[in-house]
Amino acid sequence: MRKKILTKEALKKTVENLKKQNKKIVTTNGVFDILHIGHIRYLQEAKKLGDVLIVAVNSDSSVKKIKGPKRPLNNENDRAEALASLECIDYATIFSEDNPIKILEIIKPNIHAKGSDYNISQIIEKDAVEKNKGKIALIPLVKGHSTTQLINKIRRLYV
Secondary structure, eight states: OGGGBOOHHHHHHHHHHHHHTTOOEEEEEEOOOSOOHHHHHHHHHHHTTSSEEEEEEEOHHHHHHHHOTTOOSSOHHHHHHHHHTSTTOSEEEEEOSSSSHHHHHHHOOSEEEEETTSOGGGOTTHHHHHTTTOEEEEEOOOTTOOHHHHHHHHHHHHO
8 A cells, every 4th residue: 555655756757657558647636634435436536537546645734734724634644545545546645835736747647637616717737737738627526525524513513
């Protein structure tokens, strides 16, 4: 499982080898703080878009910038390992920037998947993906399943 978690350097070499084999590479990114069925179904759908699914996980420092000082609840290594344990995920990597553009420029995916809560025009990765001949795919979200909803439910029940 930990073999599936790659540094940027190892990821670059792995992607080069995959491309030599003409593998269709799909990427997605996110926090994945508390893994739930919404994440799992989303990731399974992303995997169906190609041969290899690579998930870029926000580092703890980038999550704090995006979600605030109380997040993440699980550290970056635990989140990456939980994701790597899923059958549908081929590789995971951690990125510390505010957005995944740099990691996408390394991977140059054929397809970059995002949740359908985004409009194509809102996706900041769009230009980086398209300039390398990739496409953006929007995946429908599972209604009623989000980390924020789960955290709020726990607060209501136990606080």
